[in-house]
Amino acid sequence: MADVLLKEVRKSFGSLEVIQGINLEIEAGEFCVFVGPSGCGKSTLLRMIAGLEEVSSGKIEIAGKDVTYEEPSKRGIAMVFQSYALYPHLTVGENIGFGLSLARTPKAEIKARVEEVAKVLQLEALLERKPKALSGGQRQRVAIGRAIIRDPHVFLFDEPLSNLDAALRAQMRIELTDLHEKLGNTMIYVTHDQVEAMTMADRIVVLNGGRIEQVGTPMDLYDHPATPFVAGFIGSPK
Ligand code: ADP
Ligand code: MG
Numbered sequence: 001m002a003d004v005l006l007k008e009v010r011k012s013f014g015s016l017e018v019i020q021g022i023n024l025e026i027e028a029g030e031f032c033v034f035v036g037p038s039g040c041g042k043s044t045l046l047r048m049i050a051g052l053e054e055v056s057s058g059k060i061e062i063a064g065k066d067v068t069y070e071e072p073s074k075r076g077i078a079m080v081f082q083s084y085a086l087y088p089h090l091t092v093g094e095n096i097g098f099g100l101s102l103a104r105t106p107k108a109e110i111k112a113r114v115e116e117v118a119k120v121l122q123l124e125a126l127l128e129r130k131p132k133a134l135s136g137g138q139r140q141r142v143a144i145g146r147a148i149i150r151d152p153h154v155f156l157f158d159e160p161l162s163n164l165d166a167a168l169r170a171q172m173r174i175e176l177t178d179l180h181e182k183l184g185n186t187m188i189y190v191t192h193d194q195v196e197a198m199t200m201a202d203r204i205v206v207l208n209g210g211r212i213e214q215v216g217t218p219m220d221l222y223d224h225p226a227t228p229f230v231a232g233f234i235g236s237p238k
Pocket of ligand 2: 043
């Protein structure tokens with residue numbers, strides 16, 4: 001059974017149809033990357049899976065449940081964005097634990113969970129710091145920590161590394177792949193960066209103009225691109 005199932009999903013903004021009938025099955029535990037040029041609909045598709053954008057038509061299932069019209073907090077997902085909006089007046093630990101304190105989780109339990117998450121992300125030494133005293137990579141790790149602590153069924157990432165410099169991006173690619181191995185969750189990762197897609201994905205979904213061009217492993221796409229678009233997009237590093 002697919003862990004995330006998209007059935008004939010469409011989205012229009014006014015008269016512009018930006019997602020044009022997407023059918024896709026993502027397996028449990030899969031690291032699935034949506035890749036494609038800017039404006040092809042990656043964020044819109046991810047936001048519909050998250051419930052931040054309503055579908056115009058079609059169906060979305062997560063873990064076997066129809067969530068097409070379910071609110072975001074009830075979908076079992078957590079999303080990490082490109083701009084890591086941390087609370088500047090809270091410490092790293094408070095930022096990571098924020099979602100749990102909203103849910104009125106007991107303080108001792110929050111503390112234990114924050115420490116657990118900080119360990120996974122190597123943030124143990126930084127828990128008392130404020131965001132402004134962190135590097136870009138550390139801030140992005142805190143943002144990821146805020147998602148992990150909610151123990152989501154599915155992680156959604158929207159270009160989480162695009163604000164980082166090249167060296168840090170390379171390091172974070174490895175860290176995120178390790179994290180996926182540790183947690184074993186289903187991850188859907190959006191990027192316009194072919195290198196990220198090719199190095200991180202179990203399976204890549206190539207999007208172009210609101211449609212799927214091809215779905216396959218990095219090797220499939222590299223060896224057997226289905227269309228000239230895929231060949232050009234995957235074959236030519238930026
Ligand atoms: P990507 O993330 O691949 O760069 P997006 O999903 O952000 O692409 O956008 C896909 C298309 O939908 C673009 O043409 C964009 O201008 C349009 N779009 C996205 N959000 C909105 C919106 N809220 N209102 C109108 N058009 C939108
Ligand atoms: Mg986008």
